[in-house]
Amino acid sequence: MMRLMVVEALGVEKEWESLEKSVVYELRMTEYDAPENQETMVAMSTHLDINIITILRQQKGQGLEILTKDGKQLFAPPNSFSVIAGESLKAWSNGRVSTPPHRVKMLNNEKRHTIQFRSHFKNGCIIQAPEKLVDKDHPQVYKPYKYPDYVKFLFSKDGWVLKNGPKMPILSKKLTVGLKEKMMA
Numbered sequence: 001m002m003r004l005m006v007v008e009a010l011g012v013e014k015e016w017e018s019l020e021k022s023v024v025y026e027l028r029m030t031e032y033d034a035p036e037n038q039e040t041m042v043a044m045s046t047h048l049d050i051n052i053i054t055i056l057r058q059q060k061g062q063g064l065e066i067l068t069k070d071g072k073q074l075f076a077p078p079n080s081f082s083v084i085a086g087e088s089l090k091a092w093s094n095g096r097v098s099t100p101p102h103r104v105k106m107l108n109n110e111k112r113h114t115i116q117f118r119s120h121f122k123n124g125c126i127i128q129a130p131e132k133l134v135d136k137d138h139p140q141v142y143k144p145y146k147y148p149d150y151v152k153f154l155f156s157k158d159g160w161v162l163k164n165g166p167k168m169p170i171l172s173k174k175l176t177v178g179l180k181e182k183m184m185a
Helices: 002-010 013-021 087-092 147-154 160-164 173-184
Strands: 023-032 041-047 053-058 064-067 073-075 081-085 102-106 112-121
Touching: 002 013, 002 053, 013 023, 064 081, 087 147
Parallel strands: none
Antiparallel strands: 023 112, 041 102, 053 081, 053 112, 064 073, 064 102
């Protein structure tokens, strides 16, 4: 539904059917360990999501912080849903949809639980802006690419993950190795 709203807002409704056929979904539940000594701790460093859209539901206290274009921090309220556009949607929209930097902070001595519903492009799909979104006033910003190629690039020596530290969503100590192996495969 969120993607349909974006497609309609961009005036490219004719692209909806092909976009919808190109997408897979993932439901992820995450547990962040409580910080020691009741101190504030960054559980996930500032990063950009690389998928299409993430719908995130956090339990209890705050933790999700989103940076606005003008540099202000927004704090997602407890027991709320947050919708975050990813880099793949930014590329598909030719830069017309922006991807907000965000992070997760642990603010007390309790574990934090979230549910994340994500949409990704299928592995064989080429991510490319619709022709209607490319013109003389809006030249093509991104080269067409396949999602797995982009993920591999992020973890390559030229990608921003290794150059700038762990900016990818590393979920927990238990899942980190498995996630990297899965994304690199």
